Amino acid sequence: MSAHVTDRLSAYLDGVLDVRALEQVQAHVRTCPGCLREYEELRTLRGLLRTLREPVPPAGFAERLHWRLARDASHPRRPSLREVFSARPTLVRVAVVCATLLLLVGIPLGWLSGWLRVAALVHAVGPEAPLDMDTYLRHYLVLSADRSLTDEVATTLVISDAPAPEPPFR
């Protein structure tokens, strides 16, 4: 007897085997009671699945659905970036090409023009570098945002002869 054909019975049932495979399965099933029984069970199963009872939607299903759709229609949601990109694959390609161009061209250009080098230098020198007035004020405001009033301002006001803090700019 030829080898069992259990892995092809499902495709045989659906009629999607090619002619050669079909003939092999047919010949085997005729002589193998095990495979024949399995085939009959699969056929019964498919028949049962096709005749399952129609489920009844819960009461008010259509009304709730209409309400949600109407709400969605009157307040259209802005699509998220992910949805925009997934709906338009071309946009993704354009974005990738632009980002690559920016990296490939922008970085060497920036370096050559000297801007990046100056920026890197300033960064390397860090807080020791001389500050201009604007930068000092910005830093001072940021730092004093979470300081309590009694720390510095009130003390300076009460002790009138305390020296005012010297700004570290030249």
Place this chain on the structure above:
Amino acid sequence: MANAASTLEGLNGVMGGTAGAPERDSAYRLAVFEELLQRHLRRIYRVAYRLTGNPDDAEDLAQEAIVEAFRAFDRYQPGTYFDRWVCRIMTRTHIDHVRRRARRPEISLDAPVSPGGDARVTLLGDSRDDPQHRTETTDFDGTVQAALDALPPEFRTAVVLADVEGLSYDEVASAVGSPVGTVRSRLHRAREMLRKALRPYLTGRKDEA
């Protein structure tokens, strides 16, 4: 027939971007969508029910898929099967849900808390203990549904679309976004699992385990 033709004309008008007030377009778009939906709602709900296995989740899934379809209605091609298009959205939504739920199991508000027992089940406020649902699931239909529920989501989707709904391999492949070969293999394995689970009913001997 005349009704269908007018719907298609209207749909073409909406999708062709005819000029008009946005509110009017929006109301018209909703009307066209709902007219199509009315014709296919039974099937859409049926697939949702067979995929989820209970009325509450079926309603949530169907509603979510339909709202998503409505938002993407501009991409629907008039003349193609509307129900299959919505079912395609629904199967993907369902598989996403199942995967997300597997990562973050939720606590059921209705589950009985027994000492030493694990109250974690996969549904919040699930209807499995509803008297109506219990009656529905005690018959043969419920037994088949329980066997379907036990399948991995990808297998369940394949068998629901192919065997319950009668879609071809190509149509199932298009609905789940997988190659035909994958669908064929999933269908084979799903049927094998169902055959083993339901064997007493298939051979006509209910008393045999």
